Amino acid sequence: xxxxxxxxxxxxxxxxxxxxxxxxxxxxxxxxxxxxxxxxxxxxxxxxxxxxxxxxxxxxxxxxxxxxxxxxxxxxxxxxxxxxxxxxxxxxxxxxxxxxxxxxxxxxxxxxxxxxxxxxxxxxxxxxxxxxxxxxxxxxxxxxxxxxxxxxxxxxxxxxxxxxxxxxxxxxxxxxxxxxxxxxxxxxxxxxxxxxxxxxxxxxxxxxxxxxxxxxxxxxxxxxxxxxxxxxxxxxxxxxxxxxxxxxxxxxxxxxxxxxxxxxxxxxxxxxxxxxxxxxxxxxxxxxxxxxxxxxxxxxxxxxxxxxxxxxxxxxxxxxxxxxxxxxxxxxxxxxxxxxxxxxxxxxxxxxxxxxxxxxxxxxxxxxxxxxxxxxxxxxxxxxxxxxxxxxxxxxxxxxxxxxxxxxxxxxxxxxxxxxxxxxxxxxxxxxxxxxxxxxxxxxxxxxxxxxxxxxxxxxxxxxxxxxxxxxxxxxxxxxxxxxxxxxxxxxxxxxxx
Numbered sequence: 001x002x003x004x005x006x007x008x009x010x011x012x013x014x015x016x017x018x019x020x021x022x023x024x025x026x027x028x029x030x031x032x033x034x035x036x037x038x039x040x041x042x043x044x045x046x047x048x049x050x051x052x053x054x055x056x057x058x059x060x061x062x063x064x065x066x067x068x069x070x071x072x073x074x075x076x077x078x079x080x081x082x083x084x085x086x087x088x089x090x091x092x093x094x095x096x097x098x099x100x101x102x103x104x105x106x107x108x109x110x111x112x113x114x115x116x117x118x119x120x121x122x123x124x125x126x127x128x129x130x131x132x133x134x135x136x137x138x139x140x141x142x143x144x145x146x147x148x149x150x151x152x153x154x155x156x157x158x159x160x161x162x163x164x165x166x167x168x169x170x171x172x173x174x175x176x177x178x179x180x181x182x183x184x185x186x187x188x189x190x191x192x193x194x195x196x197x198x199x200x201x202x203x204x205x206x207x208x209x210x211x212x213x214x215x216x217x218x219x220x221x222x223x224x225x226x227x228x229x230x231x232x233x234x235x236x237x238x239x240x241x242x243x244x245x246x247x248x249x250x251x252x253x254x255x256x257x258x259x260x261x262x263x264x265x266x267x268x269x270x271x272x273x274x275x276x277x278x279x280x281x282x283x284x285x286x287x288x289x290x291x292x293x294x295x296x297x298x299x300x301x302x303x304x305x306x307x308x309x310x311x312x313x314x315x316x317x318x319x320x321x322x323x324x325x326x327x328x329x330x331x332x333x334x335x336x337x338x339x340x341x342x343x344x345x346x347x348x349x350x351x352x353x354x355x356x357x358x359x360x361x362x363x364x365x366x367x368x369x370x371x372x373x374x375x376x377x378x379x380x381x382x383x384x385x386x387x388x389x390x391x392x393x394x395x396x397x398x399x400x401x402x403x404x405x406x407x408x409x410x411x412x413x414x415x416x417x418x419x420x421x422x423x424x425x426x427x428x429x430x431x432x433x434x435x436x437x438x439x440x441x442x443x444x445x446x447x448x449x450x451x452x453x454x455x456x457x458x459x460x461x462x463x464x465x466x467x468x469x470x471x472x473x474x475x476x477x478x479x480x481x482x483x484x485x486x487x488x489x490x491x492x493x494x495x496x497x498x
Contacts, residue, residue, distance in 0.1 A: 024153035026187070028144070034163030034199065037111040037131045041143055042078070042160075044104050045153070047097060055093040055105075055145035061375075062126055062141060071128060071142070075107040093145065109143050111136075126274060130260050130283065134201035135219055137260045137283075139276060140194040147187070155190060158182040167202040169217045171195040171279055174254055192277035197258055205229055207236040210244050215256035215279075222261030224287045231288040232257055232296070238337035239297060246333055246411060246498055247304050247418060252278055255303075257296065259284055271295050275302045293339055294348065298330040305329060305414075309421050311430050316371040318432065320456045324389010327353075328397070329414070331390075335492040345492055349394065350483050357387040357461070358481045364459045392455055394484075395462055398469045400442045406470075411498060413442050470495075 024046050031040035047053045058068040069088050077084045082103060083096040095103060111131025129142040147153075157172070159179035170176065171194055172183040179198065197204075197217050207214040214236055218228035235257065244250050256279035259271075269285030271292040280299040284292065305326040311318040331348055334340035340348075357363055362380050373381040397410035416438045421430055432452060439448045454460050464475055464482040472490040476483050486492070 024151040026145075026147075026153045026155045028155070028157045030157070030159045030196075031161040032131070032136055032159075032163070032198070033161070034166065035133050037113075039109040039111065039129070039131055039136070039138065039143065040106070040161075041109060042104060042106045043145065044102065046102055047151075050097065050149070052094055052096045053103070054148040055095075056091050056148060057093065057145055058091050058127055059141060068127065071110055073108045073110050075105070077104065078106050079104045105145075109138075130262065135199040135260060136197065137258065137281065138196045139281060140190050144190055151187075153187045154184055155187050156182050156184045157194070157196075162198060163200065166198050166200050167204050169195070169197040169202070169204050169215060169256070169258070171256060171276065174213065174215050174256065189277070195256075195258060195276060195279065195281060197260075203229055209236060209240050209255070210250050212250055212252070213254045214240065215254065217256055217258040219259070219261045222284075224261060224284075226261055226284070226288050228259050228261065228284075228288060231292075232259065234337070234339055235296060235300070239333060239339055240300065242337045242498075243301060243304075243329070243333045246329065246336075248415065249304070249308075249418070252303075254278055255300075256280075257300070258282065259288075259296075261285075273299060275299045275307070277307075290344060293334070294330065297334050297339070298327060301326050301330045301333065304418065309418060309430060311432055311435060313429060316374065318367070318456070319370065319385030320367065320389035320392065321435070322389075323386045324391070325393045325414075327386050327390040328393035328410075332496040336496045336498070338493060340492075342486060342492060346484065346486070349390075353387050353390050354482050354484070356383075357391060360384070360387075363388075363461055366459055367457045388456065388459070391462060392451070395467060396439075396443070396451075398467075398473070401470050402468060403443050408442055413439050416441065 025044075027044045029042045029044075031042075032038075045053070057072050068091055069086075075084065075086060075093060077095060082098055082100060084105075085094040085096070086092075087094070093105075095105060097103060109129060109131070111129045113128070127142055129139070130137045144155075157170075158181065162168075162179050166179075168177055168179050170183060172185055176183065183194075185194065199219075201220050203216075203218055203220045205216045207216065216229055216232050216236060218232065222228075240255070258279060259282040261284045262269075271282050271284045271286075271288070273280060273282035273295065275281075280296065280302075282292070282295065282299075306322045311321045331340065331345060335345050360380065362384065365381075365384070367385075370381050370384055375382070393410060396413075400408050400410050400413060417430070417435060420434055420438060424430070436445065436448050436452065439445075455462055465477055467475070469475055469484075472487055472495055474485045474487060476485070
């Protein structure tokens, strides 16, 4: 009997300790009626041994963060006497706990668009979700509150109210199609963003791509006459399998493309969006065309260059690689999958890249000057690393092919860099020196060092007057602007094959 009492006491002590050391959590519960532009959010969270919690909403570095409190509204503490303080200038929301251990905060996310330019505001202000009749597309940066302490809570999401008979997709567990079922992730994974798509004007189709479930999530009908499921099917049938083969990599559990057609009151608003973990989210403001094919391909290609591989501590350090080399893998994979023909390929290389770059008045600015003006002067500085890096990737690919008599291409060098990245520890970064050391197996190392320093860092354009390309390409210089063409009978799908 004495032994049993001891065991019981120990169990009680263990139980009390467990309660006292409860793991931190954040539970989000959503409500949407299917018609309005308002999403209701309730957040229940724990904060043991703390007298207050400070949250931050929004991210100024993420695409035009202006008037953030026009999106998050009616913030209030519920179910307790806790005090609430809002600092709009710094986007801070402070909750004073007053002794409570469990806390509830409610607010609304307003997806209403500006009456005069709704599509433009939705595309340029990435924090603004799409919430309108029959359509909701929402990523975690558009509703989630960032915590300022060192806790690493378990975060959950579920829907309390939503329209009947809606299609639903989430990027945590796409096979879960019941919105009321709870989803859970670690707080750290919120930085990769979580997507929710819901509505009766939403269609979801699943594909099998090399044994991986892929999801095509689109609006069904729009004012532009798009058949978005049909527009995107070539990507699932050709482009995405080919880019997997390009990288010899199928190392993720699923992937998705999400395209929402907006109601456009302007003549020409194209497709803009952003990549998140295991997928790409696009907001579309016109007919899905050649430019939208490129955007979709470019962003999905970021799975490797830009996400799995990045040079430097920050994505802005060497965007000539993160954006420009990604752009090159984009257009050669579009050519390989025959989504781009000869005309589309050469148009992008010449008219979208070489011509505007060599005509640019800022083409020679130093790499370090790009980040500060990237968002404020995107038309000049934002496009610069794309063009500068693509031109160098095209040049380097030709030099690798020539040096090896066609045995190797830039792809071989990138595969080696990818292998090096996988061999490094998670907290180690890829460096420009890594890029150079890998490339030295294919071209002269000294020349590679000089090229990167001169053309990518200092920004001096490549002089194609003194450049030899493989036999399939011709290049002419007119008014200091290079223009590439293909010789007769040259086949892009043979040049770019793997």
